[in-house]
Amino acid sequence: xxxxxAVAVFALAFAPAAAAVLPIYKGxxxxxxxxxxxxxxxxxxxHLFGDSITAKLAVVADTHLVNPxxxxxxxxxxxxxxxxxxxxxxxQIGRFAQVTWTWTLRCITSPCVPRTPPDDHYHVFHFxxxxxEYLRVNxxxxxxxxxxxxxxxxxxxxxxxxxxxxxxxxxxNWSLDLTPVAAPTYRVSPSLVFWLALALAGVLGAGAxxxxxxxxxxxxxxxxxxxxxxxGTPLERALAVLRYAHEHGDETLQRKAFERVAGELGxxxxxxxxxxxxxxxxxxxxxxxDEVEEFAERARGETEVDA
Numbered sequence: 029x030x031x032x033x034a035v036a037v038f039a040l041a042f043a044p045a046a047a048a049v050l051p052i053y054k055g056x057x058x059x060x061x062x063x064x065x066x067x068x069x070x071x072x073x074x075h076l077f078g079d080s081i082t083a084k085l086a087v088v089a090d091t092h093l094v095n096p097x098x099x100x101x102x103x104x105x106x107x108x109x110x111x112x113x114x115x116x117x118x119x120q121i122g123r124f125a126q127v128t129w130t131w132t133l134r135c136i137t138s139p140c141v142p143r144t145p146p147d148d149h150y151h152v153f154h155f156x157x158x159x160x161e162y163l164r165v166n167x168x169x170x171x172x173x174x175x176x177x178x179x180x181x182x183x184x185x186x187x188x189x190x191x192x193x194x195x196x197x198x199x200x201n202w203s204l205d206l207t208p209v210a211a212p213t214y215r216v217s218p219s220l221v222f223w224l225a226l227a228l229a230g231v232l233g234a235g236a237x238x239x240x241x242x243x244x245x246x247x248x249x250x251x252x253x254x255x256x257x258x259x260g261t262p263l264e265r266a267l268a269v270l271r272y273a274h275e276h277g278d279e280t281l282q283r284k285a286f287e288r289v290a291g292e293l294g295x296x297x298x299x300x301x302x303x304x305x306x307x308x309x310x311x312x313x314x315x316x317x318d319e320v321e322e323f324a325e326r327a328r329g330e331t332e333v334d335a
Contacts, residue, residue: 050173057090057123064089064099066160066175074181077142080111083131085158085175088124094162096125100169103158107140108133108180135182142184153180263292267327274320282320283309289327301327 052061059065067086075081083105089096096118111132119126142151154177161172184191193199270285272278286309293302304323308315 050171053090053093056093058088063093063162064160064173066158066173068158068175068177070178070180073178074183076183076185077140078134078136078185080132080134081108081180083133083177084128085160086126086128087160088126091120091123091125094125096120096127098163099127100161100163101129101158102161103129103131104156105131105133106155107137108135108153108155140182142182151182153182155180261292263289263327266292267324270320270324274317274324279314282315286315286323293327 050062050064053063054061056062065088067088068084069086070081070083072081083103085101085103087096087099087101089099111134114129114131117126117128117130119128140153157174157176159172159174161169164170186194266285266288270282270289273282273285286305290302290305290309293305301323305327308319308323
């Protein structure tokens with residue numbers, strides 16, 4: 029009795045925080061009086077270097093004895109690495125609940141490179157068991173169980189013929205077959221877009237040139253060329269300026285031309301026309317087209333009489 033008690037005390041003193049033995053419950057739906065069971069699998073267990081493998085850990089629990097939300101898994105796959113965080117699938121039918129963790133693993137580092145001649149240390153890997161813990165309400169481990177992974181074998185992607193060739197020649201002709209890329213598809217033909225863009229650029233450029241030309245003519249009018257008239261009397265030249273201002277809608281120049289015509293007519297030659305010219309030059313309103321044309325005809329008649 030003393031010896032048995034000493035052994036029990038020793039076992040409790042050195043037991044890990046998460047007990048390795050599950051408690052036994054009568055009437056457990058998963059069988060053997062256990063609150064839950066764990067099943068570990070890997071597919072495929074034999075693969076070529078660089079390929080991905082899938083590791084699954086399924087825990088079946090009796091929900092009358094276990095809360096599936098309080099299950100925690102610790103798993104290590106060294107030297108393999110998880111491509112992404114594990115996916116978790118939860119199912120429940122009656123008292124049964126199943127939680128499945130799924131990892132996608134890959135190893136492309138030196139420890140996974142197959143050697144020649146083969147060596148089990150480099151080709152077959154035995155992962156550490158996955159540990160499933162059931163947590164108390166305060167998140168401390170209550171008890172747990174281990175699930176053992178099957179061994180994984182890594183084979184070389186180099187064929188035996190290539191291996192024999194390397195051993196004889198110590199030379200390797202590297203080659204790589206590229207997967208053909210499908211021809212791209214477009215909503216609108218690139219050629220059509222190019223020519224439309226080119227045409228639009230041409231239209232916009234022509235519009236910009238026209239606006240720039242119009243602006244230049246407005247800011248720097250060619251008065252010398254536009255007002256060029258045949259040699260004549262000062263009155264004829266003043267009438268030519270009036271005609272130009274009227275045709276181009278230049279109100280300021282038109283008023284100056286009226287004043288110039290009035291000065292050339294003089295009081296003695298045509299007192300009435302002089303008065304009309306000054307009135308049109310200093311009028312608050314813009315003279316109508318008919319008034320300007322009528323005045324120009326009358327003034328032109330005075331020049332012919334003088335001639």
